[in-house]
Structures are given as structure tokens and as C-alpha cells.
Amino acid sequence: MIKNNMTIKIGGEAGQGMDTSGAGFARALVRAGLQIFANQDFMSRIRGGYNFYQLRVSDKPVYAPDDATQLVLAFNQQAIAQHLREIVPGGAIIHDAALKVDAAALAERNVHAFAFPFEAKALEVGRPAGMDPKHAKLMLNTAALGATAAITGLPFERIAQVIAENFGKKKGSAVADANLAMARWAYDQALQSADQFAWKLIPPADGVNRMILNGNQAIGLGAIAAGCKFISAYPMTPATSIIEFMTAQAKRFNLVTKQTEDELAAILFAIGAAQTGVRAMTATSGGGFSLMVEALGMAGMTETPLVVVDSQRPGPSTGMPTRTGQGDLLFLLHASQDEFPRIVLAPGGVASCYADTARAFNLAEKYQCPVLILTEGFQAFASRSVGVEEMPFEEFVVDRGKTLTDADLDRLTPGEYKRYALTADGISPRALPGHPNAVYTATSDEHTEYGRIEDEDPANRIAQHDKRMKKIEAMKREMRMPEWYGPKHAPLTLMGWGATRYAIREAVDLLNAEGIEANALHFIDIYPLDETRLANELAQAQRLIDVEGNSTAQLAQVVRVYTGRTPDDKILKYDGRPFTGAELARAVARMNTQAAKARARVPARSNEFLRVRAFP
Amino acid sequence: MIDVTTIKVMPEFRLLPKTYDGEREVTWCPGCGDYGILSAVKQALAQLQIPPHRVYFVSGIGCGSKLPDYVHANGYLGLHGRSLPIAQGVKLANHDLKVIATVGDGDGYGIGAGHFVHALRRNSDITMIVEDNKVYALTKGQYSPTSTRGWISSTTPDGALEVEFNPVVMAIAGGATFVARAFSGDPKHMAAVFAKAIAHKGFALVDVLQSCVIYNPINTVEWYRPRVYKLDDDANYNPRDYAAAMNKAHEWGDRIPLGVLYVDERPTYEEQVAALANGALAKQPLRGYSRATWDEFRAAVM
Secondary structure, three states: OOOOOOOOEEEEEEEEOHHHHHHHHHHHHHHHOOEEEEEEEOOOOEEEEEEEEEEEEEOOOOOOOOOOOEEEEOOOOOHHHHHHHHHHEEEEEEEEEEOOOOOOHHHHHHEEEEOOOHHHHHHHHOOOOOOOHHHOOOHHHHHHHHHHHHOOOOOOOHHHHHHHHHHHHOOOOOHHHHHHHHHHHHHHHOOOOHHHOOOOOOOOOOOOEEEEEEEEHHHHHHHHOOOOOEEEEEEEEEEEEEHHHHHHOOHHHOEEEEEEOOOHHHHHHHHHHOOOOOEEEEEEOOHHHHHHHHHHHHHHHHHEEEEEEEEEEEEEOOOOOOOOOOHHHHHHHOOOOOOOOEEEEEOOHHHHHHHHHHHHHHHHHHHHEEEEEEEEEEEHHHHEOOOOOOOOOOOOOOOOOOOHHHHHOOOOOOOOOOOOOOOHHHOOOOOOOOOOOOEEEEEEOOOOOOOOOOOOOOHHHHHHHHHHHHHHHHHHHOHHHEEEEEEOOOOOEEEHHHHHHHHHOOOOOOOOHHOOOOEEEEEEEEEEHHHHHHHHHHHOOOOOEEEEEEOHHHHHHHHHHOOOOOOOOHHHHHHOOOOOOHHHHHHHHHHHHHHHHHHHHHOOOOOOOOOOOOOO | OHHHHHOOOOOOOOOOHHEEEOOOOOOOOOOOOOOHHHHHHHHHHHHHHOHHEEEEEEEEEOOHHHHHHEOOEEEEEEOOOOOHHHHHHHHHHHOOOOOEEEEHHHHHHHOOOOHHHHHHHHOOOEEEEEEEOOOOOOOOOOOOOOOOOOOOOEOOOOOOOOOOOHHHHHHHHHHHEEEEEOOOOHHHHHHHHHHHHHHHHEEEEEEEOOOOOOOOOOOHHHOOOOOOEOOOOOOOOOOOOOHHHHHHHHHOOOOOEEEEEEEEEOOOOOOHHHOOOOOOHHOOOOOOHHHHHHHHHHHOOO
């Protein structure tokens, strides 16, 4: 028996409800004290196609998907075709009796297939409950969960509670009862085959209930924790669920959330709100961010604190809406004309999405500049069981920098306030509009210390430009160095940023377990960084392998500019799919072998470039 | 509620038009219609006794958009075409401020047309003053959305092929709750129209027929003067009558109506936002919820 360590995939067409049933099962497991990591793989369509929901379960925290699968719940033929080869020996497929499975392929891989007449039973149970065939067939989901509970040894009551909650509230008791009956029936049927399946889910006796949040929800929650009360956005996958989450929480936390006519308006509304002193944000993906670029520069010029989230998807242009990638880093570093201070953060994981978004609001007000948060499709949708202690609320300390209080403003002499006063650190005291002692304009033209248009005088231009750019020095002192993971002084270092954090960590663990000593250097704060401190960090890396979700190694380019250091190898993936630790470990192991052979034959090349397109 | 169509000039007031004088040298061309508009804006604010610190101007880019730079009041001089979303963001975040967008016709109806249409239906409590000289003046004379069809300019040497945009028809059709027209050659009337627009609760558009002495040799003060007439003089005109307003909004050519074309009452956007019921967002505490609320959230996602 293998206890509390398995991956379940639920696959079918859009509209069949895999994500609902998967989320329901995840909820049941987490309430039972287990930990989960769940991610979705779906197409940009509302009905049809092929989607799957992937659930990794453990009794320890899990941070990334695994590509080894123990159990597949197949709702259509494609689910079987796609996932059969991913199932480990001894694993199983639960499927409707109407679907065909290649017995030879199963036998070859030593995979079990458990077939049940789910659909026929669903129609039979649905009829007396007054459900039309279309809705009755959706009970396939609950039946599959019942069967999964039985096969994995999870007590029926654990899922019954979630089913009752899911359907009782929305659909009424008849539908809830029909679903419960389906689940019970499937549970009883599957129980007879349970001893053929070795992986079991046994809730710990002292299990703690946790929250289930995905990256986008964590970003929204981090914003709320930091006192952000305003989000304006235009729907764009994979960023949409940030404004949706905050809208769902708007009444609880007294927020203003605004869907605008386009992304231009989205960032401009947020800038208007921020100008009054409200902590404000917008969220989009690369295409929407492209539209925001002019206004981003305006916020830089008027020194307006602002948080902008770019949830990356592969591009350019429309690209792959529901997929993931890391292709926007250089774009965000340079977006908008000329030069102005900005901060770029790339959170890695749900807890980091929360904490670093919250931190972004302090940084934005402290340095009076835009703070850009780079996340990506994978992290936007992937959810994890999160302990309440991982999202501390009380501990967050609001830092509004040089924002003037009412008392400060009362002491000012009318007419003397300079919004863009030249200061030693480049940060000017910021009055919020509405006080008689500080009446001022903010201007996207080059301006005087008072904020009045001055787009001719070269001396003023230099003074104001230098004042703004000087803020970068203070930022560099505050921004955090990349974090190390794994054994110090390992001969091999994997370098990455943002959402790949835990796949890289897992790869490091797997490599070390295999006897390949490796560690990781991971960036969350990306810009601006102190060059000397960063060079010192990089100097500790021996053989450096860059891991990124783009084709030109964008972080490596940035690191080279910062420090002159070039990675020895690169693992670049831009097929729209997330990295897993296992595939990374395989790629590194292969590189290591090749590198060893190369060293034996010829002198080492300084910049061996290996582009990995697909993993075997 | 104030009936905005009958606002009278107060005989005495504490705040004078000069209260709003900026310290800047005005850089408009001699004879520009913008001078009259600037003066009328100050008069309107004085009439309404709104102190400078309670006013928030938002402008775009163009000759007219320099107006906030010449006024003593808060302001944000933003991007070409983008004043309305900024203005609405300011208003949503601090509805205690009187928010006035001052833009040109190219800015408001050309590059900013997308925002204009949505501001109309949203009914945010802001005022939009359009300095409509029917030409792109700061870029030296290209045709604008309100240029007459056939207008000859550097980019339309054979005459503009599009029909002109009618902002007041669009505003009434689009859901604005206050639509008016003023004329830069009549600052006194213009100030009264501005005052009504600013006092109006909801989205107010004032399209100002403005001369450009350099780039618009056709729509001059002399051209407008014999054509314009005041709706106030017509006792039978009811700006709450949608059909009548639409008729007047279409009137152009020999006779051009000035004054309040249309008025409607509808809750403002801000009035309908639950989070603003307890006062301006900017004045609410940054983390104005309790530990209990946070715990309640945690329980909801468990």
C-alpha cells in the first residue's frame, strides 16, 4: 500500500464538469486534513474539446504537479488515449462502460481498468428526480467521485458532505439526493475492486483543515490584505479571475471593482483612483498590457503608485489564451517610451502570490511608481491547500512612504507645496488631493517641482528626470536577492524565476536523490537589483543552467546585463505547458551526461546552448 | 434637489473668479477661444462657491487640455484621449471632489471616442467640457472628428470624406443626463451653462463652439454669431423632452441652438456602488475591516 501520495487526472469535454468534480474531491481531501495541488489543462472553448483536471494529493505540502499518474477518471475516449501512457504500473483508469479501452495496452503497462455503467445509471437515477437527460448525465461526475473514494479507500462520508453542499445550495434537495444516490451506488460498485489498487488516501488523525486558493485568488487576497480597495480590469484569460475574486469579496471588504470598456480604461481608472490616495490595481495578460503601456509611462511620469498584474500566456498577439509561458519579462522591463523607475516582481507559488502582491502596494507608495507583477497561466489556475499561517494577515505592516498625513498637510503654508520637490533620495512628499494647503496638478508633460508644465527648459528636465531615476538607487537597496534552494556549493545550479519555483525545487530534490548534486537560484524580485550583490550571488554558482518558459532565455539576458554572467546551459520550454520537476530533472541529468562526455573529449564550451522543445 | 436649469448667479460670493487664477503664463494664441472658456470656467466655479481644493480637473493633450495648468485647482494633465477614464477613477475613489474633464474635440471625440461612449451610459458624476474648435490645432491644422465634411487640411487635401461627428446627438442617444452647448464668443452665457453642468448630478457634457484663429478660418466668431440662439429664450422648450432635445441636437447650419439641450435624472454611478455608501473610498481607513471579517473569509474558502 502506498499511503497519501498520488496524482489523479479527470479528463473529458468542456462542459462535462471535470473541474467541479475535481474541486469537490479536492475540497473533501483537504477537509480530511490532506494536502493538495490542483491544476487545470483546458482549451479556449466553452463546450467540447478536451480538458483535464489534475490533482496531486499528499499528507505533506505539495507545490507543483507531478507527471506520474496513478488514477485517471476518463469521461470520454480521448481521456483514455491521452493519459494511458502516463499511468504508472499498477495504476488504474475508471471509465464509463461505454468507452473502449485497449486491453493489450493495459496489460502491457500493468494498468487496471474499472468500468461502470455511469451514464446508464445516471439516466435511471435522474428521471424520478425530474432531471432531463442532459443534466442527469452530468451526475457522471459525482458517480466518478464515489468510485474514486472507494478505490482510494476514502470514507464515503468525506465526499457525501461536499456533494450535499455543492448541490444542496444551488440546485435543491431533489438534485442533491439524486447525486448522493449516484455517488453511493458508484462507491459500492467500486469497493469490490479496491484491493486491486495500491494507492490509498488515509486522512491523518490530527488533520488540519486548510484553505484552497489558486495564484490569482492569492494575488487578490494579497491586494486586499495590503489595503487595496480598487481594481479596474477588462476580462482577459488568464488574469480575469483576479477581478472576479475581488468582486466576489467586494462586499465583505468594502472594495470598488470595475470592469471597464477596455484595458486602456482599466489602467487609467486605477491611476485616477491611485491619484486620490486609494491603493489601486489592474490585472491583465500580455495583450491587454500592450494596450496599457502608454498609461504605464504616464504613471511613471506623474509618480503615481500603481500595481499592475500581467498574467502571462504564450503569444505574441492572441497566442494561446489558456496556456502558460514566461515570454513577457523583457517586455515589462522596457514597456513604454524613455526611462522611468518601475519595480518588477515575479511571485512563485500561492503564498508568494499573496505576500509579494501585498508587498507590491507598499513598494508602489514608498517609491511612487508602478509595480508590475508577473505571473502566468499555470500559476493563475493552479490551486493548493494553504494553511492559514501561510497567509498572515495581522503581520502585514502598511508602509505609505512619504505620503503626507492630514496633520502634515495642516502644517503646510498654502501655495508652497511642491508635489515634485527635488529631494536627496528622489522621493517627494506626496499630498493627496483635497486639502486647501496642497492644491496641485500632476502632469504627464515634463513638469516643474510644482507639477506645472515645463517642457522646454533643459535644466528643469535634467533635474526632474534625475530626481525620478534616483529612486532606483534606494529601490536596489531594498529589493531582494534571488533565493537559494538545496545544498550549498553544489556543482550544478538551476536558475529560474516566478512560477517555475517549485518545479525547479522538485527537480533539485530528484537530482540530489539520484546522486547528481544540484541546487537552485530563484528570482522573485527581478528589477531593479543591485549589480554587485547579484554578482556575488552568481559567483557562488558553478555550472549554471537557466530554466525558463520562453525561447530566448530572457532572465539570463537580464542577469548577463546585471552581472556579465552567462549560463552554461539553458532549458527553455515554450509549448504553453508548465514545467514539472520530473521532466526538468530528466533534462538536467541528460545534459549532465552530455557535458561529462564533452569534457572528456574536448575542452568545455563556455556557452553550450541546448534548447529543449519536448520532453521524451 | 437643485434644478440645474434655473441656477442663478449669486449676487455676492466669497470665492471670486480670480480665486482660481493660476500663476502660469497662458500660452494660447492671441484671440483664441480658449481664453473665454478659461474665464467662464473660473466664473462658474465662483458662482457655485466650490473652493479650489475641492475641484479636480483632468485633461488630455491639445491646446484646450492645457487649461488645468492655468487654473488654481487640483488637476491631472494626462494623455491624449484618456481624460474620461482618469476622471471617473478619481470620482469613484473620492466622490467628494468636483471632477471636471477639459478636452478638445480630437481628444474627446476622436482618440477618446471609445471612453466617451461608455462614460455617457455610466453616468459618473463628472463634467466634460469639450473645447470644440473642429480642428487639430496643436499639431497644426489637420481635420478633426467634428470638422465639416469636405474640410481641406494637410491630411485631407481633397476634403474630409467622413461626415462630421455630432457630439450632442451622440451624448443624448448614449445616455448622458446633461447635454449642453455653449459658444466661446459669449463667455457670460457659457459660464452659466458650465455652472449648471458642474452642479448637475451625473455625467454632464458641454460642447463649446470655439474659434481657432489660426487653423479654422471657417467656423469663426463672426460665422457663429448670427447663427447661434439661446434655448433659454424659448419658454416652450423643455430639455426633459427627449424627442424635442433630439430635434434640437440635430439643428445645425443657419440656426445653432445654445444652452441646455437635454436633462435627465438617473442615479449616478457612484451612488450605486455599495462600497461608497459609507463615504469616499479615499477617506476610508486603508484596512478598514476587522480580524473577524478576515476569519470569515478564511472559513469561506475552507
